[in-house]
Amino acid sequence: MSIEERRERERAARRQLIVATARAVAEAEGWDAVTTRRLSTEIEYSQPVLYKHFSSMEQVADAVALDGYAELAEAIRAVGATDGTAATVLSQIAYVYLNFARDNPAVYDVMFTRSTLLRYADEDTPPELSAAFAALSEAVAGVAGVADGQAVDTLTEVFWAALHGMATLGATGRLPRDRIADRVRLLVDRFAAHPTPA
Incomplete structure (x- = not known):
């Protein structure tokens, strides 16, 4: 060397x-x-x-966020590679996401809540962000039965927003913990029942 x-x-x-x-x-x-x-x-x-x-400290926080995105993408891809119906896989991914948010609150905060220098949905978007979104998109497309890229992206954004709402409201005690399974089941069922955005 x-x-x-x-x-x-x-x-x-x-x-x-x-x-x-x-x-x-x-x-x-x-x-x-x-x-x-x-x-x-x-x-x-x-x-x-x-x-x-x-x-700057913002760059340090962004580096932590990028590590978090890479971890989340890897966990989502691991679930996506398992056997099971598309709805079962999407449900498991929802739990992976919610558990990641619960187990890593500061990392989740810097990934999705705090102000950041990272660019989202742009040609300069770091690959870690794109990988996490792509892994989630693949699962959403599977359960929704949609192939059109823009429709899949929109559905994925809505699914992600719902998970983020559950994670954030759950972390602050605004949603009861004993109904997590009901919320995940309802969310996945809605995506399976309504495969295309209005």
């Missing part, structure tokens, strides 16, 4: 350590606790080293 390759690998490892530490602090104490001073203390690097990797 050349010196340059070793340096690049060390740089990538430092960057990932910064992202992982920011995520851990945010999950434990909230995003307000994630500062350059706190990160430099936690990982034992100087603040200038942090700025060599990220020019």
Whole structure:
């Protein structure tokens, strides 16, 4: 391994350590606790080293979001690859999404609620975002029986919005936890019964 390759690998490892530490602090104490001073203390690097990797805390948060999108896409694809009816797979994906939101509240917040520098639904959209949407779209298309790209995208946006509403309202205690299964079943049944947008 050349010196340059070793340096690049060390740089990538430092960057990932910064992202992982920011995520851990945010999950434990909230995003307000994630500062350059706190990160430099936690990982034992100087603040200038942090700025060599990220020019702002917004970039750090976006990197955490991208990791979250990659994880969510992978989990959705894993469920999509299982055997079962299209409705069963979509139902399982809904649970994967809701469980991800519940188990990773700070990451979910930075992915879907906080202000971000990431571009959505644009030619500059990062591949992690596109992959998560594509994995969800495939499952929605399967249950809805729709092949038209724009119709699938619209249905996926509506399904995603419904899941986001359930996750957000559930996290704040505005929806009772004992009816999650009823809500997921109703949502999937509606998509199976009404395959095309109005």
